[in-house]
Amino acid sequence: MHAHVTFMVIGSLIAVGALGTVMTMAVISVLRIKTDDDQPAARRPQGEQLWRPRPPRQSKSRQPAVLPVRPTAAARRTAATRRKAGRRIDMLPADASVTFAAERAAAGIDEVLAALDEDLIGLAPVKRKVQEIASLLLVDRARNRFGLDAPRPNLHMCFTGPPGTGKTTVALRMGELLHRLGYLEQGQMVHAMRDDLVGEFIGHTAPRTRRVLTKAMGGVLFIDEAYALYRPADPQDYGQEAIEILLQVMENERDQLVVILAGYADRMDEFFTSNPGMGSRVAHHLDFAAYELDELVSIGRQMLGRSHYYLSADAEEAFRDFLTGQIRQPRFANARSVRNELERARLRHAHRLAADSDRHWTRDDLMRLEPSDVLLGADLTLATE
Ligand SMILES: Nc1ncnc2c1ncn2[C@@H]1O[C@H](COP(=O)(O)OP(=O)(O)OP(=O)(O)O)[C@@H](O)[C@H]1O
Numbered sequence: 273m274h275a276h277v278t279f280m281v282i283g284s285l286i287a288v289g290a291l292g293t294v295m296t297m298a299v300i301s302v303l304r305i306k307t308d309d310d311q312p313a314a315r316r317p318q319g320e321q322l323w324r325p326r327p328p329r330q331s332k333s334r335q336p337a338v339l340p341v342r343p344t345a346a347a348r349r350t351a352a353t354r355r356k357a358g359r360r361i362d363m364l365p366a367d368a369s370v371t372f373a374a375e376r377a378a379a380g381i382d383e384v385l386a387a388l389d390e391d392l393i394g395l396a397p398v399k400r401k402v403q404e405i406a407s408l409l410l411v412d413r414a415r416n417r418f419g420l421d422a423p424r425p426n427l428h429m430c431f432t433g434p435p436g437t438g439k440t441t442v443a444l445r446m447g448e449l450l451h452r453l454g455y456l457e458q459g460q461m462v463h464a465m466r467d468d469l470v471g472e473f474i475g476h477t478a479p480r481t482r483r484v485l486t487k488a489m490g491g492v493l494f495i496d497e498a499y500a501l502y503r504p505a506d507p508q509d510y511g512q513e514a515i516e517i518l519l520q521v522m523e524n525e526r527d528q529l530v531v532i533l534a535g536y537a538d539r540m541d542e543f544f545t546s547n548p549g550m551g552s553r554v555a556h557h558l559d560f561a562a563y564e565l566d567e568l569v570s571i572g573r574q575m576l577g578r579s580h581y582y583l584s585a586d587a588e589e590a591f592r593d594f595l596t597g598q599i600r601q602p603r604f605a606n607a608r609s610v611r612n613e614l615e616r617a618r619l620r621h622a623h624r625l626a627a628d629s630d631r632h633w634t635r636d637d638l639m640r641l642e643p644s645d646v647l648l649g650a651d652l653t654l655a656t657e
Pocket residue numbers: 391392393394395433434435436437438439440441442496571574605607608611
């Protein structure tokens with residue numbers, strides 16, 4: 273009897289040992305398969321994944337063999353959910369309630385929205401859209417606290433409008449907002465144009481695009497003049513390669529990156545018609561209209577006020593006349609032109625004061641711009657003196 277039991281125990285131990293060995297070998301072979309996936313693109317079969325996120329940083333105590341293993345999409349999603357939860361760990365019971373004033377305060381977004389509102393004159397439709405996106409994410413956060421999971425909303429965007437209408441400025445704020453709402457891990461904004469993404473020679477485009485994407489992970493990738501990526505007339509163009517990588521990342525790495533495509537409205541429409549995949553990945557369109565004359569004058573007043581300058585009543589009138597002429601010029605760049613013109617006015621003001629070296633100038637003189645400062649040399653056809 274004893275011999276029989278002993279035999280059975282030894283038999284079981286051998287079986288468990290053999291099973292363990294088989295499992296260990298299976299794990300090693302899985303790791304190997306995954307590690308192979310880390311080979312350079314040239315050695316991978318065609319049609320493979322074009323973008324691969326950087327492996328997460330590992331602490332020294334981890335097994336090096338595991339380092340190159342790419343986390344699965346599901347694992348990354350879980351990690352993102354955990355990170356999100358890490359910022360707001362207090363789950364709520366089913367019978368609790370929330371207020372959105374408290375939710376906004378907890379996320380700290382009121383100051384970002386207030387700064388956006390105060391710093392940028394006009395742009396009411398853009399500000400409304402930003403508020404809507406913030407509300408969407410706030411409600412998402414609140415639902416998460418009740419355990420109501422839903423797929424993360426797609427936040428790739430398109431900003432259309434003429435130059436100098438605040439697109440880059442709003443994109444920067446958007447990064448900060450999405451970070452505070454827990455949607456983006458870091459919220460930095462990486463600005464890129466065609467040349468940052470597309471190479472001139474074969475094999476240059478993918479590494480360039482990947483480098484930019486790596487920098488932008490966890491934040492916003494702002495692609496200015498995005499339509500320049502697509503040049504159908506040029507058969508040697510590598511823009512399509514960059515577009516394909518972007519398409520894949522916009523789909524697969526939505527947890528990590530928000531892409532904002534920016535440019536003139538009509539050219540962006542053409543771009544989306546030729547690249548429907550890109551169009552379908554963009555969830556929010558924000559239209560930045562050219563500023564009205566009154567808005568441009570207010571923008572100018574605000575810019576001067578921040579630097580402790582102001583326009584005398586006559587100077588403001590002259591500035592208004594000057595802008596009326598400029599606004600119709602093809603190269604007029606809205607708020608940027610206002611800023612540039614006021615910088616020139618500041619230079620003329622300084623020269624006017626410094627040139628009269630024995631005169632006593634007051635504090636007010638040092639702050640006040642006169643019509644000659646605004647107009648002298650700006651556009652002599654419009655000058656009134
Ligand atoms: N509504 C506004 N109120 C105050 N300042 C503004 C406003 N819009 C733009 N500006 C200022 O004008 C300058 C240009 O803005 P920005 O670079 O964001 O424009 P843009 O639309 O990105 O231009 P471009 O298309 O040429 O890149 C910045 O200094 C910005 O702060």
